[in-house]
Amino acid sequence: MALRTISAKNAAALDKDLMSVGAYSLDQLMELAGLSVSQALYRVHPPSKGRKILVACGPGNNGGDGLVAARHLFHYGYQPTVYFPKKTGNELYERLTTQLKNLDIPFTEDFENMLKTTNHVIDAIFGFSFSGEVRDPFKEVIIAMENTKVPVLSVDAPSSWSIEDGPPESGPGAKFMPATLISLTAPKPLVKHFTGTHFVGGRFLPPSVAEKYDLDIPDYKGVDQVVEVGVSK
């Protein structure tokens, strides 16, 4: 089953709706988004496959989802390490960081070195608001993810990909194909270029909002916050 996609512009409008008329706080949405990410990671890489997870977090909401996911992974018995080089001083991210530090979860400044002893990577660098060029320090990180044999799970978008058009024609990310992608709320148009395992997460979309944006609510099972869905070719 392939789901209808949402453009970057509409994804931003949808988030705004959820936090205005929807009455959600960013805290709540990020908690549920990060929980979905952690459940997708568990599905493709249970702790028995190796507990060392490197979570790369960008400066925006995508990075926040990564910070939340790292915390849940700790409680599932993983040993996450967080790469979060661009701290913005934002109060919510400060709190999410403190929550991780209270669990003695290590932070690293050296993604490439840490990658050598990692079993799985979470790419929470850029999400649906990304456009343009990748700048340092993330350029090196994307090149490292592109070339490593360690499997990567990307959150909402493989970082460096255009949300509408997929991988860049050249430069960092042109050959980046993560093993797993989790689309939050709905897949973005880039999904048609993706050939790995695809999940949808974010089991909080009100039917009225799905209808407004012409989206499908996927067929989640039981109490799962994620569901594996096909990608359209």
Added chain:
Amino acid sequence: MALRTISAKNAAALDKDLMSVGAYSLDQLMELAGLSVSQALYRVHPPSKGRKILVACGPGNNGGDGLVAARHLFHYGYQPTVYFPKKTGNELYERLTTQLKNLDIPFTEDFENMLKTTNHVIDAIFGFSFSGEVRDPFKEVIIAMENTKVPVLSVDAPSSWSIEDGPPESGPGAKFMPATLISLTAPKPLVKHFTGTHFVGGRFLPPSVAEKYDLDIPDYKGVDQVVEVGVSK
């Protein structure tokens, strides 16, 4: 396995710790607590047993957990109805209420009448901060829960029970024994009077906080937010 219990006084101090040095927002904690409640309900009463769930919410944080649980139950395919008679005007509860209304979840003012067509009740009236006497309108609700054959899941405490000493000697709640209890973070001393199915939820307790309050972190499985545990006799 019986777990160590936490007193009402320490449960309040622990919550305060989580929201100060722990850097959690009440939004976050309530989201995770309510999610645990919804998962416990699913375990004892999957949708195939009947989708009509009546969620009774008190005026405090226990009621807030009920509001969150009702929302998750909707997304699992249940048809929740919410009884929430004592709205306080608190901003968080206003938002949680709006989130339910945006899903067209009905609110009822008549618990007893609604009970007649309900498959399962969630008792989120009073939690660990309860003491003293039950007042209207909750007195009638507790008597109804005490006498109904509809199964009840209580959140943190069967409402009307003393947190330390269990059921009152006489009056409303003296014979109230819900089928299921979910203890959030850790069981309260009343658990030794409880004879039904017991879950622990709230998979976010940092080991350092568990240690400070002399608590066990139960053996959660997979990505579950709840685990069934025995009760000490």
